[in-house]
Amino acid sequence: MSEEALSAVELQEAVTEALGKGKLKRVRRILRDLTAQEAVDLLQQLDEQQQQLVWNQIGDEAEQEILLLLDPALAEHLLLHSNDNPDTLEPEADEAEEVSPIAQVREALEGGRFKRALKILGKLHPAQAAGLLEALPPSERSSIWSRLDSARAGRILVHLREEVGAGLAMEMADGELLDAARQLDLDDLVDLIQALPFGPGRQLLLSMDVKKRQQLADMLSYPEESAGGLMNIDHISVRADVRVGSVLRYLRLLEDLPDHTDKLMVVDRENHYLGVLRLSRLVTSMADELVSEVMDSEFKALDVLTSSQEVARQFEDLDMLSAAVTSEDGVLLGRITVDDVMDSIREDSERAIMGMAGLDDEADMFAPVLTSTRRRSVWLGCNLITAFLAASVIGQFQGALEQIVALAVLMPVVASMGGIAGSQTLTLVIRGLALGQVDTGNLKVLLGKELGIGTLNGLLWAVLVAGVAILWFGSLGIGWVIGLAILINLVCAVLAGLLIPLILRRFGIDPALAGSMVLMAVTDVVGFSSFLGLATVFLL
């Protein structure tokens, strides 16, 4: 017998049993299927403690309706003792301004005051709620997640980092996940399916109706980082040979346009893209004008395979709010809106910064310690190889180090100055490559300029460090050697900073990721070998 068909007595028994076992989630599930009147009947049959527990599981939406039907005395009692009673919150209100939402939610969760936690979360926009959820430890995150209704959960889901979102989606019952997924735009649904493990993702895809499944399959066929991966299919298209008045009548029938509709797409009979009709033009046009007279046919569509970085670049350069996406043969497939582009820009920038430290920007900040340890150890392992490379260079000069201990003291100075100078050039060149501002057309000029800077800074710091070394160790020879080594290392560092990203790119490796580690290897090796090598030649 399913829960929906329970009699009042069975219902009471089921709830009492669930409460006895502390299965509050089960209670919430039962409550969700009840009408307000059924819930009221149930409440009035329970003892005082049970009433309070059950009351706390009732959702905000149902609460008002149930309160109206309840015996006024009981209603007042429940409200007074409810754990999100405004009165009992009063003393905290003053400091609430200073306590962060994260702390507020965590405090509420620890005190078992789930309704209060949900209320704090409820005040936030889905994207902000997602940010807050990510900042919670996983157990607390799950505990609040299980209490969200599916509609809201769906809207939050798309804003979560991939790992967090997939994890929470997997915690949902199939039916809940499907409910949540129904709230999503197609492009967000595509992202969700891509973030889920293969099995559940496929299952979610299969549980959609035939039409939506076909659309999803189409969209899933484009690479994630392409115009096809960014596009949505909620555009409105009109034919070029109709009049403005007809378009306006058609739009009025729709009542509300899809979010971020700033233009309509103009197509021919075969759905070939012809141009766009801006809303701002539409509202300033006369009803008897033809769409073909007021449309903008200069506005180019994006090819479905354009890379997402190129899409972002075009949105920025041309200040677009939305753009059509077409197939190779000019058929209109969908549109990309600026909000998705903005997300993609932010993600790219995060990925770059996190990537430089060998981190994954989609990972959960609170992933299990073992998982995080394994992930981070990869980068440490790469570094160990370069560190041992540097050590082996030093190992070649043990004789010199045994005789002049000052070399051991000063050698990190030479290496680190080279590292910094090199990373400046590296950063400049990586940005230049990304923006298309550095290529064979101006490489020589840049090389000349960077070598000039490297030499000048090399001379400056060579003199300064040499001076300090002479004063410190009272040896003119050490001064000469370290000065020369710094000059050599800074010039080589600048050269390496310029060439490494070009070489990495030639091999298809993202210079932003691997660049600084390779550079560090070069400046360490050159720094140590030039300093210790010069010392061996001149000081021994």
Added chain:
Amino acid sequence: MSEEALSAVELQEAVTEALGKGKLKRVRRILRDLTAQEAVDLLQQLDEQQQQLVWNQIGDEAEQEILLLLDPALAEHLLLHSNDNPDTLEPEADEAEEVSPIAQVREALEGGRFKRALKILGKLHPAQAAGLLEALPPSERSSIWSRLDSARAGRILVHLREEVGAGLAMEMADGELLDAARQLDLDDLVDLIQALPFGPGRQLLLSMDVKKRQQLADMLSYPEESAGGLMNIDHISVRADVRVGSVLRYLRLLEDLPDHTDKLMVVDRENHYLGVLRLSRLVTSMADELVSEVMDSEFKALDVLTSSQEVARQFEDLDMLSAAVTSEDGVLLGRITVDDVMDSIREDSERAIMGMAGLDDEADMFAPVLTSTRRRSVWLGCNLITAFLAASVIGQFQGALEQIVALAVLMPVVASMGGIAGSQTLTLVIRGLALGQVDTGNLKVLLGKELGIGTLNGLLWAVLVAGVAILWFGSLGIGWVIGLAILINLVCAVLAGLLIPLILRRFGIDPALAGSMVLMAVTDVVGFSSFLGLATVFLL
């Protein structure tokens, strides 16, 4: 006598003289003030060589008209020998696909084929043209800049990095700069004035008409990095008590709406902000509905002093295309559009990445070598201090180093592993702080997790490095010491990576800028002192 009033003979003399002195810019200035017929008359009076030179100075816009008026034989001759003749370009056309625009423009400039260079630049959107100009060495940049007409120069100017833009603006004659400035939206004009040195900026401001000057002064009074600094005043506002039909009639009078108008602002009699009327709602409303019935009064305005980062965050979270900006007392001041927000996000991300290497993202990639050297030396100087700090730590253990040279060989390994582990935590925490996902509310959880990761990775790499050290130097003692030192350094590094950004922020220093250098100082000092200290205690 001014140039405009020259007779035909005087004109010919003036041009001949300018050509004789090689003052092509002067010739262009003269040509600009002539009608097509006057230019034709002038051309026909010159000798063949002069004709060709003058012809090359004629702008693309004037070219067609002049060709029509010219004697056909002369026209053909000029076209055939013109230095951007399509025929002579033919052989290059095949490889043009592979040669970058930068190379193409530079090649054209070197060959003195300015029209060709201008044509390549002319095909690009202003933002792309700005990117191309930035990629040119300063002399070539100036040479092409001086040939751009002011209208186009103005549109390009706002997309240039501050330093490049200010430099080129200063090269323009006052009149030209004023012409260029007239093309700009108010918000871009504000940016330009802020980028110029005080004197010329003020002069530009004063040369505007009274109304514009007042508006500019208002906008200049807001901090650059605030909603006021991002806003424009090109919004359209309507009253809540008028009908949709009247609004549509009003818009039709305007013919074209300002760029990026996706909503109108709804205000009361005193210009207080009441809400927005979306165009997408407007086109689906009936003419007899009141604005107050179809407006969205939930849509919040931004306070004029909101930081630009917070503005960006809200645009992203709420997926906005534009938002109203109001004063503290709710008066509508202007609006911010998503294109400016997108630029601001990109700039922030560039600033962060460049800042980590001590670079200024607004600086000219081809600034003079001395200027760049000076700028970069600051960061090298900071690093030198931390490098000498590390060296002085090593200096404390000269005794140990003299006796066991293996210590000198291995010590960089300990320091660098700590540096990498620390930078991973640092990066994570800096992002968390920026997104508001790390604060006192979850610091303890994060600390626990990071210490766990640090300890596990410390153990892992301690064992591995110890093994290598034992095999390399055949000493069990060195293995123990380096393993222990690595464990200590990794745990301390993780702790430092967590605390340094919090401490820097407390002191008002941007952790993204100074964080990694301070961290490196800590991991070097801890790494060297733990390794050499343990060696002194256990191995001597």
